[in-house]
Amino acid sequence: MSTAAAKDDIILSAQGLTKRFAGFVAVNGVDLAVRRGSIHALIGPNGAGKTTCFNLLTKFLQPSAGAIRFNGRDITSLSPAAIARLGVIRSFQISAVFPRLTVLENVRIALQRRRGDSFDFWRSEKVLSAFDEDALRRVDEVGLADYAAAEAGDLSYGRKRALEIATTLALEPELMLLDEPMAGMGQEDVARISALIRRISANRTILMVEHNLSVVADLSDRITVLARGEVLAEGTYEEVSGDARVIEAYIGAGHE
Amino acid sequence: MAVDAPATLPNSAAKVGAPRHHTLVFFALLLIMLVAPFVLYPVFLMKVMCFALFASALNLLLGFGGLLSFGHAAYFGIAAYVSAYTAKVWGLPPELAILLGTAAAAVLGLLIGALAIRRQGIYFAMVTLAFAQMVYFFSLQAPFTGGEDGIQAVPRGRLFGFIDLANDLTFYFVVLAIVTGGMLAIYRIIHSPFGQVLKAIRDNEPRSTSLGYKVDRYKLAVFVMSATLAGLAGAIKALVFQLASLTDVHWTMSGEVVLMTLLGGMGTIFGPLVGAAVIIGMQNYFASFGAWVTVLQGMIFVISVLLFREGIVGVISRWIKKPL
Numbered sequence: 001m002s003t004a005a006a007k008d009d010i011i012l013s014a015q016g017l018t019k020r021f022a023g024f025v026a027v028n029g030v031d032l033a034v035r036r037g038s039i040h041a042l043i044g045p046n047g048a049g050k051t052t053c054f055n056l057l058t059k060f061l062q063p064s065a066g067a068i069r070f071n072g073r074d075i076t077s078l079s080p081a082a083i084a085r086l087g088v089i090r091s092f093q094i095s096a097v098f099p100r101l102t103v104l105e106n107v108r109i110a111l112q113r114r115r116g117d118s119f120d121f122w123r124s125e126k127v128l129s130a131f132d133e134d135a136l137r138r139v140d141e142v143g144l145a146d147y148a149a150a151e152a153g154d155l156s157y158g159r160k161r162a163l164e165i166a167t168t169l170a171l172e173p174e175l176m177l178l179d180e181p182m183a184g185m186g187q188e189d190v191a192r193i194s195a196l197i198r199r200i201s202a203n204r205t206i207l208m209v210e211h212n213l214s215v216v217a218d219l220s221d222r223i224t225v226l227a228r229g230e231v232l233a234e235g236t237y238e239e240v241s242g243d244a245r246v247i248e249a250y251i252g253a254g255h256e
Numbered sequence: 257m258a259v260d261a262p263a264t265l266p267n268s269a270a271k272v273g274a275p276r277h278h279t280l281v282f283f284a285l286l287l288i289m290l291v292a293p294f295v296l297y298p299v300f301l302m303k304v305m306c307f308a309l310f311a312s313a314l315n316l317l318l319g320f321g322g323l324l325s326f327g328h329a330a331y332f333g334i335a336a337y338v339s340a341y342t343a344k345v346w347g348l349p350p351e352l353a354i355l356l357g358t359a360a361a362a363v364l365g366l367l368i369g370a371l372a373i374r375r376q377g378i379y380f381a382m383v384t385l386a387f388a389q390m391v392y393f394f395s396l397q398a399p400f401t402g403g404e405d406g407i408q409a410v411p412r413g414r415l416f417g418f419i420d421l422a423n424d425l426t427f428y429f430v431v432l433a434i435v436t437g438g439m440l441a442i443y444r445i446i447h448s449p450f451g452q453v454l455k456a457i458r459d460n461e462p463r464s465t466s467l468g469y470k471v472d473r474y475k476l477a478v479f480v481m482s483a484t485l486a487g488l489a490g491a492i493k494a495l496v497f498q499l500a501s502l503t504d505v506h507w508t509m510s511g512e513v514v515l516m517t518l519l520g521g522m523g524t525i526f527g528p529l530v531g532a533a534v535i536i537g538m539q540n541y542f543a544s545f546g547a548w549v550t551v552l553q554g555m556i557f558v559i560s561v562l563l564f565r566e567g568i569v570g571v572i573s574r575w576i577k578k579p580l
């Protein structure tokens with residue numbers, strides 16, 4: 001691919017991204033470029049700094065140094081909610097549902113963003129039932145239709161993850177950041193969510209952290225390998241899996 | 257595993273609108289309160305209602321916003337002082353005195369809330385407590401609060417110029433009307449698009465942020481609403497007892513209203529009402545035990561925390577499998 005075209009195609013980029021925690025450098029000068037329309041995987045041993053990267057890219061953490069660009073615009077100084085409003089929606093490594101809302105309400109709270117802000121405390125929540133049909137369709141899409149009325153906190157771990165994806169998708173994000181979407185899922189769920197991710201990637205970009213390497217190999221167009229807070233390698237699955245340093249980092253960390 | 261798309265929405269999938277049993281309980285309570293002043297002392301009942309509103313205001317913040325304020329006496333107390341002062345010294349009619357007291361609480365809530373919501377969890381509670389202590393010392397020192405004596409012999413006046421509130425029974429129905437209005441307002445807030453976001457923030461704040469909600473604004477908004485309603489309760493209380501004193505702004509008042517909310521069941525609609533009735537009833541009927549009331553109150557709290565953490569109404573709600 002020509003450099004000019006590739007450059008134009010970058011939806012999210014980071015230059016020299018660094019995060020120091022009280023004398024400890026969790027992310028160190030990371031350069032990242034995510035191509036529009038691709039599925040980009042961020043992998044690496046435990047503690048490599050993947051989640052910290054996500055937190056920096058979505059501004060849940062303030063970078064110690066570095067710049068972040070989304071669609072060519074410098075978003076380094078924006079708030080997390082502002083970044084979300086630009087169409088960059090993240091999920092969390094630890095399942096992030098709204099436990100005391102129903103499954104349907106979980107998805108609906110994302111759809112509710114279409115109204116803009118919801119400061120109208122004087123209006124009945126009946127106005128939200130306009131979103132119910134869409135919410136139910138999306139709940140069904142991740143195989144949770146039977147649980148639409150259940151409280152999200154009562155779901156099994158795998159189902160919570162599925163609900164989380166449905167909620168993230170409900171915002172129709174331009175860029176999705178998924179932090180270990182398949183962690184803790186059974187084979188069947190992994191297959192279903194993989195298929196879902198592939199399907200939804202058709203008109204959006206996905207940056208995901210995933211430990212399940214067969215999923216990574218199967219889904220991703222490009223892979224960045226992180227170790228000790230630094231980029232170790234980048235390329236296609238074939239390229240990085242053959243890289244000696246990558247193999248060593250994984251074996252060194254007791255993986256595979 | 258393929259799941260057929262259900263043709264219709266499961267009935268309870270979205271808890272939309274007032275469930276019928278809520279309406280029923282509301283009317284039953286209203287009916288009881290319409291009859292009650294002919295059986296029990298109206299002043300006692302008015303006190304219960306003021307604290308029921310106060311606890312419900314706290315519950316709006318704690319049970320639905322997930323924010324534990326340990327300084328709600330500040331809003332209750334400042335409103336009591338302002339309404340007592342404006343009614344007595346300025347000679348304002350009760351409706352204006354109550355309005356000004358409530359407005360003062362709203363302003364104070366905006367100031368303290370703006371600073372407190374930057375902190376999370378226990379730090380939030382500590383900040384609210386610290387500010388409430390400042391309000392207490394201000395009340396102790398300020399010239400218009402009457403220091404240790406408070407503002408006494410506050411005239412109840414005539415509502416709208418012609419309803420004489422000196423009559424306990426008359427005042428009772430006015431208080432009932434105001435408190436019912438306050439409760440309906442809280443109910444609506446909880447069951448509004450705003451309330452839905454509020455519950456999401458309570459359940460998972462980072463996730464709400466990641467969906468694009470500016471959570472600080474929602475938290476500040478509910479903080480001000482809660483402070484305002486607590487102020488409304490304090491303003492009425494000052495006229496009912498014709499007294500505003502340091503007790504109203506003391507930290508034990510903040511603790512008591514938290515106790516009422518937890519005992520009744522935080523995050524339930526009717527819990528704070530029950531909690532307030534139990535605590536005020538105890539203080540009233542066990543008054544002869546003197547200082548032992550406090551000990552008894554403490555024991556009840558410990559027992560309720562150990563036996564039913566969800567509070568009285570929370571437990572009942574679980575039994576009948578319906579949100580109350």
Ligand SMILES: Nc1ncnc2c1ncn2[C@@H]1O[C@H](COP(=O)(O)OP(=O)(O)OP(=O)(O)O)[C@@H](O)[C@H]1O
Pocket residue numbers: 021024026044045046047048049050051052053093
């Ligand atoms: N808030 C924090 N304060 C101090 N250190 C932190 C903080 N957050 C993360 N770290 C440290 O930074 C390093 C990177 O953590 P991070 O969670 O980003 O790793 P990860 O690649 O996501 O690992 P995993 O695969 O286990 O999820 C770890 O050593 C972690 O202990």
Ligand SMILES: [Mg+2]
Pocket residue numbers: 050051052093
């Ligand atoms: Mg991680």
